[in-house]
Amino acid sequence: MTLSARDLSVRFGGLQALAEVSLEVTPGRILGLIGPNGAGKTTLFNCLTGVIQPKGTVVVDGVEITQLRTDERVRRGISRTFQTPRLDMNRTVLDAVMLGYTPHLAQGRLACFLGLPSVGRSEEHLRNGAIEKIRLLGLGGAAEDRAGSLSLGQLRLLEVARALVAGPRYLLLDEPAAGLDESDRIRLADAIKNAAASGIGIVLIEHNVGFVSRLSHELLALVNGTVVARGEPNSVVCSEKVVEAYLGPAYVH
Amino acid sequence: MTRSVRLSRISPVLIILGIAITLAIAGEVRPSIYATSVTIGFFSLLALPLGLLYGQGGAISLAQGGFAAVGAFTTAILTVKFGWSPFASLVVSVGLPAILAFVIARPLLRLPELSLALVTISLVMIFKVVFERAERLTGGYNGITGIAPLPIIGVERSYAHWTVWTAVLIVAYCYASYVESGRGRALNAIRVDRLLAESTGTNVALELSSLFSLSAGIAGFAGWFYAHYIGFMAPDSLDPTLSANILFMVVLGGRKSVLGPIVGASLFTLASDLLPGTVTQGMIFGSLLIVILVFFPDGIVSPGMMRWTRRRATTIPEAKNTPGVRLERA
Known part of the structure; x- marks a missing residue:
């Protein structure tokens, strides 16, 4: 290993x-x-x-x-963070962190298009996990803020949270x-x-x-x-x- | 899922339903309005998937009209020349452009935006030449006449109206649902920064190829509908200009929102109906696009207008039960 x-x-x-x-x-x-x-x-x-x-x-x-x-x-x-943070500055901190879940997404394409309840439940579950990691890195208060409103240092923490949620x-x-x-x-x-x-x-x-x-x-x-x-x-x-x-x-x- | 998340997905669908009903009522009063509403619906069907591909995924395509033409010619050939039923030919009309798009997508979608636009418009030109030259099948420049109307729907305009608008509603609902899901988040990341998308585990090539293929399939459906509705299909019926106009509708209406492409399609159709002469139209459309994009870079309907919905959609658990939310009972 x-x-x-x-x-x-x-x-x-x-x-x-x-x-x-x-x-x-x-x-x-x-x-x-x-x-x-x-x-x-x-x-x-x-x-x-x-x-x-x-x-x-x-x-x-x-x-x-x-x-x-x-x-x-x-x-x-293998997950990484970037020296210059890479993310959509117009989305919320929570959204940006939840992007980290992508590799293990349990949501099928068809289910996403049909908007099945299972997708909603999965999102709710992921949201809770992401909030936990955001808190761990001290960004809890900013979860709902636009990512663009964070300082450069905080954006780096956000990237760490995003990399961590990928497991x-x-x-x-x-x-x-x-x-x-x-x-x-x-x-x-x-x-x-x-x-x-x-x-x-x-x-x-x-x-x-x-x-x-x-x-x-x-x-x-x-x-x-x-x-x-x-x-x-x-x-x-x-x-x-x-x-x-x-x-x-x-x-x- | 919180109710508000579902609402942010349902509200555009309700608005579209409202538009469809309004147009239908107007159509009952003045039947010529049905012709306009079917055209708007047809354009919307082409523009909506492009909105998803371009507005959310950042991959531009000027091939929507071309894929519609493929779908239209497919059903024209199969029903008129080979005697297929329109429902059997529907499968091929949707499948052929979708498969074609998927196969050519991989090398194309790696290109930067401008090159991709040029390559996709060239593709449509190639389609057109093929339609013009394959005379035995397509009837060359004269096209194919006598395409039978669809069963049940027939030539009844109100039925045509509801068929095309039902399709628009379904596509809009799927678009809105997808954007709200985890896959929509990954798609957004592709537009913002491909390295970001790859580094967070998205197979960018597969994601974009699938959407490109899906857009082509929906365009094929729209073309199938068009051929049976008009009863005639020639290379000039759905020509490269249409592809360019579809992109125009998406950009003008708002490429980042579900409603944008439909607003764009409506304005475009109304303007084409009301403004005299093609030359004047081009001038007015051109100026309009410049003015609107200078003041509203994201088009007429931008996600910012819906921000209140969006904020609610990401309410964190502690705040979930906050009372006094107006939207909850809608």
């Missing part, structure tokens, strides 16, 4: 965005992904979710999924804590920890090194598309290459 990527390589024209990157995350574990801007962190997520086709292989729970479309991977339990086995979070205030950050950290405790394997991209090293069981540092350090959070954070990449060569001693 793992989500593993082996030797992923991506080239954008002359730029080597990823060079033979491998990673592995098991259920219940949190893998932190750090690296300066342009290091290839989001590209790695795009490879794992099938948005771009890399060289190399992606395997989930023993099944190779390298050739699968994005939506098929979601149905196999994923692996969750890819792209800078979910950026732009959050302290109380929201604590709430997010709790939600991530709880998700991991419930058996979800998590990959977390984060620039705040303190936040990510406290949460993660393991860290992986990317610089220019290459893995420069991996392992126990404290050792990775202190490794020469990571310090150099973040702060510049002058700080390496």
Whole structure:
């Protein structure tokens, strides 16, 4: 039971965005992904979710999924959030979160067209589940508001809620804590920890090194598309290459 | 499901029923109005599914008139040349455009909006050339005459009125129900952002192909009805201009709401009847479209107008039993 990527390589024209990157995350574990801007962190997520086709292989729970479309991977339990939130700003927060249920929708097309009562019951059920997740992330008061009225930080929380309602086995979070205030950050950290405790394997991209090293069981540092350090959070954070990449060569001693 | 959710789905259907009844009453007073109401119903049948595909799913199509022509020629050929009953040919008139649409949808629907518009209008042009050249079957430029009226309905205008408007009501109800469901939510996500839809588990290609196919099937039904109602079908009867006009009705009336395409079809038909000369019409329609879209980007009927319904539809459980909701007893 793992989500593993082996030797992923991506080239954008002359730029080597990823060079033979491998990673592995098991259920219940949190893998932190750090690296300066342009290091290839989001590209790695795009490879794992099938948005771009890399060289190399992606395997989930023993099944190779390298050739699968994005939506098929979601149905196999890989959900993600985006660095720049993607959602319909004109819909309510609740609606936006309920979109996360799509892969496991029990509503048949015909039933939806006919407006059968079963569709209504299913929606009611999903609505309650979504509200629970919205509350968990501290957006309870805004459930009925237009998504467009939320701050950028809150939109990221909304995306976490949307990814969670999909019932994923692996969750890819792209800078979910950026732009959050302290109380929201604590709430997010709790939600991530709880998700991991419930058996979800998590990959977390984060620039705040303190936040990510406290949460993660393991860290992986990317610089220019290459893995420069991996392992126990404290050792990775202190490794020469990571310090150099973040702060510049002058700080390496 | 809360009552209000059901209401937000039923209210457009009730409004359409109101329109149909009003037109019928007017038709009884002045029979020529029936001709107008059947035309409005026919256009609405073509415009409604396009509203769902374009307004909700974001995939533009200029092929609705072409698929209607396929349905119309299918029944004309089968009933006149091969002696089929109109009800047997109905299956083929609906099925053929639907299957055709499904097969060609996959490569097409990946295209960006403008390319898709151009490709679908080219498709209609191709249909037209085929109809003109396949003389043995379609009668070429002269078309096919003597298509028998439908049994029961016959040439009675009020029956024709109720047949087409019943179909409009059913399609509108299905449209409204679909939009309220979880699948409607996924469809909306496709329009807003395809990557978002894919990343939340929607098979975008399958979803759009199915809807494209369904739109074509409904257009085929409308064409079937048209052929038997008019009794004559030629390549010029349902030509590429119609496809363009259908899109015009959807955009003008409001592409994001159930009522929009019907309002668009009504205005278009009334204007065509009342305004003199095609050249003047084009000028007036063009100006009208520009003015309306500048002031109302979403068309005449926009979802914002229905916001009060929408808000009620997503009431969270705690607030569910709030008293004093006017709509509850409607």
